[in-house]
Amino acid sequence: MKTVTIKIDGNSVTVAENLTIMQAAEEIGIHIPRLCYLENLSIEGACRVCIVEVKGAPAYVTSCSTKVVEGMEVTTNSPQIREARRDIVELILDNHPKDCQLCERDGNCELQNLAYTLGIRERLFEGKRKDFPIEDSSKSVVRVPEKCILCGRCVRVCHEVQGVYNLSQQSRGFNTIVTPAYQRHMDDSVCIQCGQCINACPTAALQEKRHTEQVFKALADPEMHVVVQTAPAIRAAIGEGFNFPPGTPCTGKMVTALKKLGFNAIFDTDFAADLTIVEEAHELMGRIQENKNLPLITSCSPGWINFMEKFYPELIPNASSCKSPMSMLSSLIKTHYAKKNGIDPKKIYVVSIMPCVAKKYEMDREELLLDGIKTTDAVLTTRELIWMIKSYGIEFSRLEDSDFDSPLGESTGASVIFGTTGGVMEAALRTAAHWITKKPVHEIEFKEVRAVEGLRELELTIDNITLNIGVANGLVNAKKLLNKVISGEKQFHVIEVMACPGGCIGGGGQPYPPKGYTILDKKLFAKRAEALYKIDQEKTIRVSHENPSIKALYKELLKEPGSDVAHHLLHTHYNTQTPRGVR
């Protein structure tokens, strides 16, 4: 590796020649302020906040986009550069609303934080305000364009990570606005509702559609039996909202907090993940035997399902007909559970805690109505739940652990890893391996399917069956696999797609990164995944089909995987959606 030696604030430092000034400064522990820059996206150079002085250069340069050169002398913190940076941020604030106390991002807004860090204590310029209305047509993502600072992070994440390219800057000058094509509404666009734009936004210009108030209302209604379920990825990230180090599993505390919030029953989406595995592994075996509709593509991720319906509708027959674990569990709660406990399903209110904003869209899908009844009534993101717990005054860190309620709270190690890339595949393989070999499975872990880098293709032989497997997270990666399927370049048996980078642990509803981590940070995703694998390893039962409550459910209700009852309650179908995306 070639290196160059440069001076940063008078200190000599030798770094790799391909680094930018910003990266070189990072190496010696100097964090140059920034707004539009994100490590895992392309460089935009739009905000100008990261400017530094380079000796001999005619003007300040943006450190995010300028490479180091031998002998370069950089100043990051002279009084002049500090003032210039402050002016730049003041000008950004100039047409930004002055409503921090009323704002969704108060306390975790990058712009607010930056203004404080740079020492802006008064607003000298009163600029013209942007007069754009709030756009909340989408069931998941709300746009508040008057708070947009045009950093382009949402545009880039939508294009470069998700391959959706729904958002872009439209019009020019002061009228520039980030919207879908033709300035149409989000519900009339190619948006797949993944919510990665919300994660990437430094301000509150993009937010999830909140369900907190309706949940509080249901909790306060004595007529209502309010049931909650929590997705696997929540327990791995909720702690971050209460200053636990990333990667701390907080299952027990989370359950206690939900009890304190007043939920009547607390179930685990993991239970339904086990059920998904049994149904989906059965579906896979059937398709392999008949050599039909292969590859089977997983269907747990609603962002992926939306993407498929808009971008790859010809792959609809390949998608597993299994409902997502959330919708499976909600269906069981409103039918089987209601009947067993003698509760009118109309008096049951099902709340799902999800790392995902696309679930807010999924819950309203017509295909998921069961005898005309909506099965999930509200979806809260991890962020919303953290806020509710804080708003209720519950001291999370001091809570004792408690267990989920039975029987829809019982789960195995296989189900909890659903929350991270490769997890659905691994869980399915654990069960499939048992069914193929007809023997107890010894090698329970299939580490090779964990696509931490975003994309994995592999061949796996179990007894005499060889499976071609694909695993992808982040839809740009998924496109690579799917294009091979479409072109016939490669024959897969089974593909797992999770829309969000890293899988659900990196979902659009997860907490904003804690100190020391960035958005789309692989280190953060690894920590959250670690928490899930830890829970998996600590479980006595780590194979879905051995979950005793699942066995009981089949005996009592479903009879066998793929039965008519199972199809009625646990399976669904998909439809082509418009507008059609360009892939």
Next chain:
Amino acid sequence: MTNNQKQNNLSKEIVDFITECQSKENPSSYLIAVLHKVQDTYGYLSVEHLEEVSQRMQIPAAKVSGVASFYHFFNLKPRGKYIIQICKGTACHVKGADLIAEKLKEELGIEFGETTKDGLFTLEATRCLGTCALAPVIQIDGKVYPKVTPDQVPQILENYFPKK
């Protein structure tokens, strides 16, 4: 309008041009050239046409629409049969271009950038036309009217109304 399946509005010439561009290196770099052709043919860029360009060139619609709305020379609204341009250069301004603008707006019932309901006139402001000695001027479809006074406006417009 969710329907983007109607994909056969563009003329054969434009479709052929897109096909030709697709065979070149970096086909998406021809987007602006294609949009020019569409505007030359239809006078403006409709959502339907942009959508078809997006699908035929396989460029995401948000990008096509972003480019179309960024450049000043692209019109996203239909334009009239006749384009009336009022010079807003210094000389014309001093000589009372604003009064003529007001009269035109009143006569046509539209603002700058708008087109009359009958599709006959589009009203635009323009920078200096370089005929300052004749100020104030208006230009209709390339023809310059010199030293215009507000009361001449109805008479000038009369030339463009269809003969009864």
